[in-house]
Amino acid sequence: MSEFPLLTHPLTLLSLAVILNLLLPAKQLQPALGKGLALLGARLNGEHYSARYLQAAGGAFLLCLLLPLLSTYWALAVLAPWPSLLEPLLLWCCLDMGRLGRMLPQCLSQVAEQRPLARLSLASLCLRQTDPLSPLGLHKTVAEVALLRLAGDFALLCWYLAGGIYAALLFALLRSCTQAWPVKLSQWRAFGLLPSLSYRVMAWLPFQLLTLTLLIYPGSLRAIQAWPQGRLWGYPAAGRLLAVAAAGVDASLGGPRRYTDATDYYPKLGSKNYLNEASTRALLWRLVIALLFWMSLAWMVVLVPMLHD
Numbered sequence: 621m622s623e624f625p626l627l628t629h630p631l632t633l634l635s636l637a638v639i640l641n642l643l644l645p646a647k648q649l650q651p652a653l654g655k656g657l658a659l660l661g662a663r664l665n666g667e668h669y670s671a672r673y674l675q676a677a678g679g680a681f682l683l684c685l686l687l688p689l690l691s692t693y694w695a696l697a698v699l700a701p702w703p704s705l706l707e708p709l710l711l712w713c714c715l716d717m718g719r720l721g722r723m724l725p726q727c728l729s730q731v732a733e734q735r736p737l738a739r740l741s742l743a744s745l746c747l748r749q750t751d752p753l754s755p756l757g758l759h760k761t762v763a764e765v766a767l768l769r770l771a772g773d774f775a776l777l778c779w780y781l782a783g784g785i786y787a788a789l790l791f792a793l794l795r796s797c798t799q800a801w802p803v804k805l806s807q808w809r810a811f812g813l814l815p816s817l818s819y820r821v822m823a824w825l826p827f828q829l830l831t832l833t834l835l836i837y838p839g840s841l842r843a844i845q846a847w848p849q850g851r852l853w854g855y856p857a858a859g860r861l862l863a864v865a866a867a868g869v870d871a872s873l874g875g876p877r878r879y880t881d882a883t884d885y886y887p888k889l890g891s892k893n894y895l896n897e898a899s900t901r902a903l904l905w906r907l908v909i910a911l912l913f914w915m916s917l918a919w920m921v922v923l924v925p926m927l928h929d
Contacts, residue, residue: 628704630781631922635915637711638777645718650796651744657685657800665801665811674810678801682815686793690786707785714776714792716769720745724762724904728897731758745769747802749878759895760873763903767865768858770907774914775826781918794819804879820855827857833910834864842867842891852887859889866890868906869899 626632664677693710697703723741730738738758739750745765753761772795780788798819801812835843846867853859853874866873872890876883893899 626922626926629922630707630784631918633704633708634711634777634780635919637708637715638717638915640708640712641715641718642721643718644712645722646713646715647719649713650716650719653796654800657796661797661801661808661811665808667807671810675813678811679814682793682797682818685797686790689789689793693785693789707780710785711776711780711788714788714795715773717773720766720769724766727758727762728900731755731897747799747804747879749880752878756894756896757877759897759900760875763865763895763900764862764873766904766907767861770911771827771830771858771861772823774830774911775823778826778829779822791819791822794822802879804884820857824857827861829914830910831857831861831864833913834861834868834906837868837906839868839870842870846890849887849889853889859887863889865903865907866895869895869902871895871899871903 661678661681664681665674669677693706697706700706723745727738727741730741732755735755735758739753742753742758742761742765743750746761748761750758750761776788776791776795779791794815797815798812801808801815803809803812803816831847837843843864846863847860849863850856850858850860853862862873867890870891871893872888872895874886874889876885878884895903
């Protein structure tokens with residue numbers, strides 16, 4: 621393998637994981653992991669505990685999950701005959717793009733004539749209640765799920781290239797804990813605070829890079845004008861991504877949604893026009909091309925020096 625360093629290069633392993641995930645998505649693994657983390661967290665997240673105790677418990681439990689995870693991977697990497705193959709397999713388990721690539725286009729095609737099926741498909745991908753969603757609400761949900769989850773995948777791959785598999789493991793665990801212990805729900809607000817803050821810190825720069833990439837499309841002037849709207853969102857980096865993506869296709873995201881029986885009113889981001897199927901598909905294609913741009917750029921940075929030498 622030493623005669624062919626490109627075969628074991630992190631970008632090669634990353635590309636292998638992406639291709640594998642697109643061809644064979646880990647459809648059941650991520651939901652099962654989220655359910656397991658929620659069940660484990662519920663044992664410590666009692667309503668009779670103080671908020672300070674729950675915050676400390678959430679942070680301590682995160683460490684209790686992280687240390688065995690890193691130790692187990694280290695042991696497997698030492699014992700495995702081809703440790704480099706473990707990395708793409710682990711990334712394959714953590715990526716969402718394959719599952720989203722199959723489910724979201726299907727949801728979009730079902731909105732017009734098979735709306736109950738679209739609501740049912742989206743229920744497994746998002747926290748909000750999908751039963752009361754109108755066609756506009758379904759289009760917004762598809763767009764927001766695609767933007768935020770694929771941005772999470774982009775951040776995971778960035779951390780893999782920047783810090784190796786252990787940094788990617790940390791980020792993947794933080795993302796899973798953030799999804800399993802959502803601070804949007806009052807019962808998890810204290811317990812999930814530390815994982816949520818840690819995830820936001822690690823995701824900040826990749827989210828900004830992806831948002832800047834979406835400025836190069838037609839409609840960039842609207843997108844630039846929508847950039848400041850991001851600070852209205854609970855997580856400004858995600859708010860900028862949503863605002864810029866929506867304004868680029870001259871539509872709006874955000875607005876009211878239900879995570880419980882009560883309606884939560886979120887800021888509206890982007891322009892004032894309603895999102896429809898055509899603009900949703902345009903937004904998804906822009907996002908895919910932006911991810912391909914960064915992949916192509918990474919390969920150019922790797923291959924040009926090799927060809928020059």
